[in-house]
Amino acid sequence: MKSLFSIPILLTLAVVLAGCNSNISEKSADDVQTIRLGAAVSETGKFAREGKDTRQGYNLWRDWVNEEYGGIKVGDRRYQVEIVYYDDEGKPDTTARLVEKLITEDKVNFLLAPYSSGLTKSASAISEKYGAIMVSGGAAADSLFTRGFKNLFSISPPASNYTESTLKALSEAGAKTVVIAYEDTPFPTNVAEGAKKWAQKYGMKLLATESYPKDVADVSAIMSKFKALNPDVFVGGGHFNDALLFVRSAKELNFNPKAMVITVGPSNPKFVSEIGADANYIFGPTKWERTMKYKGKYFGTTSEYADRYQAKWGEAPPYQAAGATAGALVLHLAIEKAGSLEPDAVRQAMGELNVVTFYGPINFDETGKNTAKPMGSIQIQNGKIQLVAPKDTAVTQNIYPATKWKER
Amino acid sequence: MKLHKNSKKQTEKKSFLKKWGGLILWILLLGFLALYPYTKVSGIQLFSATQVFMLVTLASNWNLIGGMTGYIDFGHTVFFGVGAYMMGILVTQAPLAFAPRLSFWQALPIAGLVALLLAVSLGWVTLRLKGSYFSIAMLGTFAATREIVRILRPLTGGGAGLDLPPVLNRLGEYYFMLAVMAIVVSSIWWIRRSDFGLSLLAIREDEIGAEMRGINTTLHKLVALAIAAFFTGITGAFWAWQNTYIDPDVVFLESRTVEMVMTSMLGGLGTVWGPPLGAVVLYSIQNIVWSNLLNYHLLALGILLIFLVLFMPEGILGKLGDRSSISAIRLIQRWQKRR
Incomplete structure (x- = not known):
């Protein structure tokens, strides 16, 4: 008897709690001068180490844009960058849920990819469904690029x-x-x-x-x-x-x-x-060594990037981190080229991009892989x-x- | 005399509520959930709900063999995995020369049936034995199947896995999983009240006694496992479709079994409403903890679960007086008795 009345109470409580929770991240509308990026990257689980490198790479770019560069130029306006992070725990179920959350609830403008090809597979299927652009600094599995996706771009040379x-x-x-x-x-x-x-x-x-x-x-x-x-x-x-x-x-x-x-x-x-x-x-x-002789408009030469990274995080940059920074930078360049935050315009700018960065040359083919970088x-x-x-x-x-x- | 009549009436009322109250609530809840997408919901809310339904379905299935029959299944994810791989193979590979690639709906029943056949052939052997043999055999099967899937490269893609067509439809997924959950939980409600279900509980409480009373224990256990495997296979097949990508490591995940066990234990092992309740509570806790304590969420969750197991071993419903509940410790102690 007692148990019968407790069930609806507990269920209601749980539903209410889940409901409250989903409303926390509402943003005020006057915050228009910010571009929001979303990233579900491992903080725990089997990719914890690479996930940390990836975050440090993204954050290096973000802080540089906000503090030194003065914000992304879109037409006459400057936009500050905010990255919404979640921990995907290295699990595809969690990755999928978080990417969905980033798109539908946090309303991010663009997505930065998780670490590892497997998780990027789960994540990119969702970003494709919503037409949200996702940039990866490291995903290399060839099968990522044979699924006909239009919204996934990876600057890494394919594994093959x-x-x-x-x-x-x-x-x-x-x-x-x-x-x-x-x-x-x-x-x-x-x-x-x-x-x-x-x-x-x-x-x-x-x-x-x-x-x-x-x-x-x-x-x-x-x-x-x-x-x-x-x-x-x-x-x-x-x-x-x-x-x-x-x-x-x-x-x-x-x-x-x-x-x-x-x-x-x-x-x-x-x-x-x-x-x-x-x-x-x-x-x-x-993929990347600090002795490589590349030089980009931003972050300077490869070794200048490495020094900057060392100074900020107190350790040498592994290629995962360099890739993450470069991936975010490529998105930045595409937004400025497009002069717009509209996904269609940015997607087209991405496809037309042909630049050299500290990470190497970048030029995407129609499947979204970087064919320029050896x-x-x-x-x-x-x-x-x-x-x-x-x-x-x-x-x-x-x-x-x-x-x-x-x-x- | 009057007093007696009154109390009789009360017991009648009590037994009516006890018999039908849960089901009525359940149907009301299902009705609400069926209408839920018509309120203003976002994709993530539908997706989260779908994941909860999936957890409810998996835990309820595990609970049928683990909680009600008392045979702890440490490898139940093998049925999930077989279902997922059948879906993956049938929709991408066209393994039979004469048959074309199948659609989702064509592959779905086959995935469930293959999981069922695997369960029957495994149970045929291991469920005749009493004690911990079944648990160990299932764990072994789980690990072995993962390796077999790796080796069967031409069919399963080996370690590189299979890519399913990326067709996502959050609303369709929601209703599909809602329907599967409704079927599974309602069937278990019915089983719990049928002679079959009572026989399962009898086997759990005293297997030799049940046998003496004329219950064909092996057959009962086998049927319970087969039902659980079929629906777990269906859920696995759906998961493969929804995730659009499978490889041995993301499908045959130990933590999936742990989640099923944990959910059942939290709600109440052996009860009908325990797994649904456990799934909702566990998912809510995970969500709240996860969004507020990004760095320590696994730690916090772990501590919470230890706390629950130590102070509420019979689960929420057991604590509230549901007598079909059993604690995991008592289940394991039964291993010694069965010998």
């Missing part, structure tokens, strides 16, 4: 292009055969598919391809199989820990490819400090990360073939 410049340089140096190992998740899979394509294009023979599950603890089975094939180039697609596994396992088995190309790991300074001299001669694709390639030489490709931004020559493990 990651190994292009490296494989091109290696083929010029005389490499003839390739093997590929990759983690079976969206991004490495795209990297591997791209590597197959580029190897073929640059006249190298593909000897074997192997995939391994996420969070693998041992790759020695794959590596001993590869050792028997004696390839010139080893391509490894995965995340940071996989990069360490590849190197340790190859050394243990005395598997000596003439070049090792590994994603994610080598471009991170932690890689060298983890494995020391064994890291030498290893190649890694990179991937860079680094090689670790004497314990230092050195940019070796593409040629116009390289700081030094690559070394090929690598010496054997014993001699490093």
Whole structure:
């Protein structure tokens, strides 16, 4: 009996509470001089680290616009920028809800994308439905751009292009055969598919391809199989820990490819400090390095951007942060070019944009991916990360073939 | 004499309310929810409501096998995942050479049926055993299925996943999930009152005793699991459609099972109205905590849940006197008895 009366009371209470909650974020109408951007970026969950870098990248741009630049120019007016942040917890359900909330309740003008290709997939389906423009500084999975979306723009080179410049340089140096190992998740899979394509294009023979599950603890089975094939180039697609596994396992088995190309790991300074001299001669694709020689109208050169970031946040900018700043900057440029806050005008301006920023050249194709920016390639030489490709931004020559493990 | 008559009348009135009160409220609530989109609502309100309906449906299904039958299912998300993948495969891949790609409505019943078949084939073996074997087998199946999905690359897209057509319709989604929730919760209301439901409770309270009374316990448990799996599969299929993208890690998520268990426990394990109540309360708490304590929301939520489990182990309805409720601790203690 008692329970029967409590149910409606509790239900009503819950509905009322949920209702109150949704009305908090109403904005006063005289706040017209502000452009509101929305971003659901991980603060907790598995992308907490990359999410923080992404936020710092966005915030660097926001503070620069508001404090130094004096607001985005739209016609004769200047607009300050406000970013509404939520934590997507790394979950697609939450991302979807928050993006929907940003569009329908917070009434943001434009969206900045979450970190990771998977979450961007959930988020972009919603922004597409509402016709809201979303800019990403890092999403690279090729499948993001094959869905016919008109409102998603990513400044990152697609994952399939990651190994292009490296494989091109290696083929010029005389490499003839390739093997590929990759983690079976969206991004490495795209990297591997791209590597197959580029190897073929640059006249190298593909000897074997192997995939391994996420969070693998041992790759020695794959590596001993590869050792028997004696390839010139080893391509490894995965995340940071996989990069360490590849190197340790190859050394243990005395598997000596003439070049090792590994994603994610080598471009991170932690890689060298983890494995020391064994890291030498290893190649890694990179989206962005502070030694790249790009210069944009805003934020100056690549290294000037890096100094600014260092001064503001007290740490060196990882490429995720640089991408985030550049993504927001691209939106800024498109708004100024369009001279309007109307999504249709800005979308068109985005499509026509052809600029060089501190992050590199930016020019979107009709699917929204940035076709202008080449991937860079680094090689670790004497314990230092050195940019070796593409040629116009390289700081030094690559070394090929690598010496054997014993001699490093 | 007069007094006696009076009290009899009162008991009659009491039993009428007890029998039908919940259902009447439920129908009123459904009526209100059916009209809700006609008030001025935004997309996010419809979407949030849809997510609550989904949580209610999932938790109610879990509660049927976990709360009413007393078989704790640690891998119930496997049915969700199988449903989601059937939807993904059927609408994007056209796996059968002679059949074209299916539409949402064509793929939906197949997704539910495949989840049901999986439940029957699993339950056929594991539900004959008493004790914790079922729980462990389900957990294992859950983890194994995720890996199988990864390996079946040509069909499932492997780790790269599948992209579904991005057709979003918040109003349609709202009504769809409202209907599924209405069917599931109403069926469970009916089950709770039927002989079948009483047999399930008998199995939970004393399985050997139930068997002695002539209840075919394996069949009862199997049917309960099959019903739960079917609707969980349907919900999974819908989720895949709504999220427009699936891969093994976003579909086979451990936290989904945890959410189902948590919702049922919060409302009251084994009760009809516990999971709906639990879902609304949990979702409201999550929303309030999440919008006010951005940095610490998971911590705050965790503390709240520990508090609830420690001081309200039989859930809100159990605390309020619903006698079909049971605490999780008592359920686990039964494992020893069943041996």
